[in-house]
Amino acid sequence: MDWDKLRIFHAVADAGSLTHAGDALHLSQSAVSRQIRALEEALGTTLFHRHARGLILTEQGELLFEATSTMAKKLDSAAARIRDSEEEVFGELRVTTTVGFGTLWLAPRLVKLYERYPELKIDLLLEERVLDLPMREADVAIRMKEPAQADLIRKRLLNIKMRLYASPQYLERAGRPHRLEDLAKHRLICQNPATPQVSAGAQLVQQILAQEVHSTLTVNNYFGVLQGVLNHIGIGVLPDYLTVDFPALERVLPEIESIEVPVFLAYPEELRQSRRVTAFRDFVQEEISAYRRQQTGDLIGD
Numbered sequence: 197m198d199w200d201k202l203r204i205f206h207a208v209a210d211a212g213s214l215t216h217a218g219d220a221l222h223l224s225q226s227a228v229s230r231q232i233r234a235l236e237e238a239l240g241t242t243l244f245h246r247h248a249r250g251l252i253l254t255e256q257g258e259l260l261f262e263a264t265s266t267m268a269k270k271l272d273s274a275a276a277r278i279r280d281s282e283e284e285v286f287g288e289l290r291v292t293t294t295v296g297f298g299t300l301w302l303a304p305r306l307v308k309l310y311e312r313y314p315e316l317k318i319d320l321l322l323e324e325r326v327l328d329l330p331m332r333e334a335d336v337a338i339r340m341k342e343p344a345q346a347d348l349i350r351k352r353l354l355n356i357k358m359r360l361y362a363s364p365q366y367l368e369r370a371g372r373p374h375r376l377e378d379l380a381k382h383r384l385i386c387q388n389p390a391t392p393q394v395s396a397g398a399q400l401v402q403q404i405l406a407q408e409v410h411s412t413l414t415v416n417n418y419f420g421v422l423q424g425v426l427n428h429i430g431i432g433v434l435p436d437y438l439t440v441d442f443p444a445l446e447r448v449l450p451e452i453e454s455i456e457v458p459v460f461l462a463y464p465e466e467l468r469q470s471r472r473v474t475a476f477r478d479f480v481q482e483e484i485s486a487y488r489r490q491q492t493g494d495l496i497g498d
Contacts, residue, residue: 198235198238200231201232202264202267204231205231205235205243206267207220208244208251209244209251209253209257209261212250212251213251214232214251241256242254244257269331269332273332284471286315286472287316288317288318288319288472289316289317289318289319289336290321290335290336291319291321291335291336291338292327292336293320293321293322293337293338293339294339295323296417296418296419297338297459299417300438300441304441305483312475316475318476321334325392326343328345330345330348332464335464335472335473336461336463336467336477337461338480339459339460339462340394341394341458341460348462348463350460350461351461351481353459353480354458354459354487356435356457356459357396357453357454357455357456358400358433358435359435359436359453360404360431360432360434360449360452361431361439361446361448362432362446363425363445364446365428366425366428366429366430366431367446367448369428370383372448373449376407376452379404379407379431380408380410381410382430383431384409384432384433385413385415385424385425385431385433386413386415387433388415389401391414394457396454396455396456396457399454399455400454404433412430418434421434422438426442435457436453437487440487440490440491461477461481
């Protein structure tokens, strides 16, 4: 099969337009159209439905586009590895993690990575959905569970727990609870148990809500929960990695906490030699080590 025709087909399918594909490929619309017709003749099938508003893939076209998309990702991966020199780290790195960990722990620390590698381009994908690393939906993942996908290199970074925190101002105004039952008299800030999240956090929230808490503020991510706590709205269920960066938070009911949640860093086997991935992995591990030292120092200070 003609690789050049496949490249043109992929561009047309991606753009949904001969004109837009031609602009991206620096070809005339008629040249693109000729190549598509030639590919359809070679395959003996129709790849696009032609409409006034653009092109729509046929069922056969969708099958071919799925194949060319996989090819394009593999080629992008190979090109990225080739571009990575032995001395420099540059280009795009797609990192996926949860909204909470990405906004509250990772993003504030990335300035150090950019200072080290100013030409690095990070695309931070924050969502609870687990992206498919072997299919290159992302290059590196930091997740709150061990990845189940095959052909991944994985590294356990740390264990975290969900705990109860409040601001000193809130506790001074509303009083400090001494028993789990006392939470019924306080406002709870948490993720809705039905929201996609770490199961350990959802279980802890359900345990607390069973105390018939009269007032709640539910948010769909930990960043929002933290803002509620910092603004003295109530007692929040938050991951314990926040205590280093927000030392003013006071822990409430220390005996109440979730089970341990493992945090893993993972990336595809094929990116083992990528300078970008190695640089990011080493940076995260350094920051985790610094976080642990600071956490230990805070515990000794207490």
